[in-house]
Amino acid sequence: MTAPLTDDLPTPPETLSLGEVTLRLARVVSGEPSRGFVPYFHFRIIAADGSDVGHINFRVGDTEHVRVCAGHVGFEIAESFRGHGYALQACRAIAPFVRSVCEAVTITCDPDNLASRRTIERLDAQFVDEVAVPAHDPHYQRGSRTKRRYRWTP
Template sequence: MGFEFLDFDVIKGEEIDLHLIKTVPGNKGKNWVPAYHFNITLSGLSEPIGKIDIRIGYNKNLYYGGHVGYSVNEEYRGNHYATKAVLLLKKVAHAHEMEKLIITCNPDNIASRKTCEHIGANLLEIVDVPKDNDMYQRGEKVKCIYEWVCS
C-alpha cells in the first residue's frame, strides 16, 4: 500500500494560515519520506511571511533532520508565528497517525529552541551529527533533538 497525500490546501488558524505550495514524494534511494510544504500567511491574506514543512514517517535520518522545518521572514519575527504554524501542523500529523514528531535545530538557534519550548517539546539530547549524514556535509555538526508529543 503506497503513501497518499491528503487534502490540506489551506489550514486556517486564528492569526495565521498555512497554504500548501507543494508535496514531495518520498525517495527510498535517498531514504527520504514524503513531505508537505506550506507558506505561512497572516489570516485571510496570501502574501507569505514564512515557510513550514512536515515530513511524514519515521526513519534514522529524521532523528537528525526532524519532521518539521520552518522559517519566518525577518520583519515578522517576534510574534510567535513559527510556534503557531507548528501547532497548526498537528492536523497533518494526526491525519497521518503520527503522535510524536522530532524537531531539530542548531544549538545556537535560540529562536528555534524557544519555538520548541513554546509548543511543549522536550529536549532529548544535543548530539553530534554523524559524518555520513547530508547535514554534516553541509557544515551542520551538532543538533538539538526535541521530541514533541502532538496527540
C-alpha cells in the same frame, strides 16, 4: 515502512489555521530513498494580511536523516517577518494534521539556534537528547555538528 510513497500519503484538512496564520499546501514532494529523504508536505505560512511569511514542512517517514537531523517538522520564516512568533503559530496550526498521522514526532534544532529552540520549547515539546550529526548527512555539510532532539505530541 520507513517512508511511504507519495500516493499513500494522507490528505490534509482543507483549513489549517491558528491565531494570525493560515497554512496553504503548496506541494507534496517525493522522497529520495537513496539519500534517506522522505516525502513531505510543503505548506506556505500566510499571515492575516495575506503576506506569505515563510513555510512549514511535515515529513512523513522515519529514516536516520529524519530521526537524527531533519526532524518531522521543519519551519522557516523570512527575515523581514520574524519576531511575531509565526513559526510557533504555524506549528500549532499544523498540529491536527500531524496528529492524524502520528501520535508523536521529532523536531530538531541546532543548539545555537535560539529562536528555533524557543519556538520548539514553547510548543511544549519534550527535550530528548543532543546527538552528533553524521558526517554523511547534508546538515553536516551545512555546518551542523550536533542536533537537539525533541519529541512533540501534537
